[in-house]
Amino acid sequence: MKVFTKAIGAASVGLLALTLGACGSGSNDDAGASGSSGEAAGDVKIGLVTKTDTNPFFVKLRESAQEAAEAEGAEVVALAGKFDGDNEGQVAAIENLVAQGVKGILITPNSSTGILAAIEKAREAGVVVIALDTATEPEDAVDATFATDNKKAGVLQGSYVKAALGDKEPSVILLDGTPGGTVDTFRHDGFLEGMGLEEGAPEIKGQENTNGDQTKAQTAMENLLQRVPDANALYTINEPAAAGAYQAIKSAGKEDQIVIGSIDGSCTGVENVEKGVIGATVMQFPGTMAAEGVKAVVEYAASGTKPSGFTDTGTVIITNTPIEGVDSEDTTWGMDNCWG
The missing domain is CATH 3.40.50.2300 (Response regulator)
Structure with a gap:
């Protein structure tokens, strides 16, 4: 048995912001409210924080999140750590996204515990936080997780x-x-x-x-x-x-x-x-993780209904x-x- 050869660089160019805006329907209250009154879906901004921005797995997450956001009439701001394990970079990304007024953050945590304080502050600000690919410890430090088992x-x-x-x-x-x-x-x-x-x-x-x-x-x-x-x-x-x-x-x-x-x-x-x-x-299946995460944030923005628990996105x-x-x-x- 052998293993395939594929060159992948580990370093990224830092915190890369990629935005995608469109129009559609959906609503949400100010951050921290339950979401009963509403705003245009084009105003729904979703943050995506990956471990790096060069690994093809995270590239697929980003592309799928952007495609799903376009279909939902939302906007994605994508940020990444400088390298796999860059917890400080991800903390800075979360703070950046909260300051930008995102309704939700999708994150693949570099550290399952080191990121918890930043996540807690984001949730206290009314931002729904969803882990993709990597669960936090404890799991309920985020609102929900969409990931491989x-x-x-x-x-x-x-x-x-x-x-x-x-x-x-x-x-x-x-x-x-x-x-x-x-x-x-x-x-x-x-x-x-x-x-x-x-x-x-x-x-x-x-x-x-x-x-x-x-x-x-x-x-x-x-x-x-x-x-x-x-x-x-x-x-x-x-x-x-x-x-x-x-x-x-x-x-x-x-x-x-x-x-x-x-x-x-x-x-x-x-x-x-x-x-x-x-x-x-x-x-x-990273595409499934990202698409389901975007849909969950859009639903939260529209109705105030938060996702919860762990969703297994499959393994074969x-x-x-x-x-x-x-x-x-x-x-x-x-x-x-x-x-x-």
Whole structure:
């Protein structure tokens, strides 16, 4: 099993404001009110705060939010952190958006806890706050969450890797993302559950954080392979991390030794599954997250009705090497449903 190669830069150009205005219907009161009187939907301004503005996943979130806002006659202001893990940048973005008078903020938190004070202030100002992709901790720190069930995604990745190993004793390497994020924790824990392993199990031979960055993942994998030359199973937080790991694996001549699982479901990823470069990836659906988030803010602006709870926006294993007992779709289906 192999993993696809795809170069993705981790740095962004900073806080990038992208606005899209249109006209339509809808209403809302002043910030902090319940929304019984109303204003034109064209006056409904929605903030979007992503971890970065260059990762294709977040690009898809932004594009989908803008498309949904155009359809609803609303306006989107999109801001981003400078890098994955830039909590301070996201705090500044929230404060900026509240000052601009947004009715709602959609956010993919860099830190599931470090952003809470800024979110609380926004909600106190009457702004509805919805987490996309990454849940806060606690979950009810925001009004609602539209996201992948990341624990389930990790379980799916682990289940596939375990099944692909067959009777081989696992020798596992973990390439995690950014410490402190719920996405990172849920996917990590889910993978171990899917593998049937406990944290600290002897089968886990090495572990590094990569911030989901391809270059960092390649360096981490090069170092880990020196310590664990017999590794045969690899967890990756996302497809850029998997791409970096593959470069190290290929250089070491171990392409056919290590089963690699990943999570994202980008079109490039699906293409590389089709080419046999990656065994399987778990597809998620950022467009659904963004569109549902925009609709929820527009509804709040019109009626004062806030969204609540967690909405799972779906996960599907994509592979052309199906394994009995692991539900999956092939790359034809994948290309019809991928993003990026």
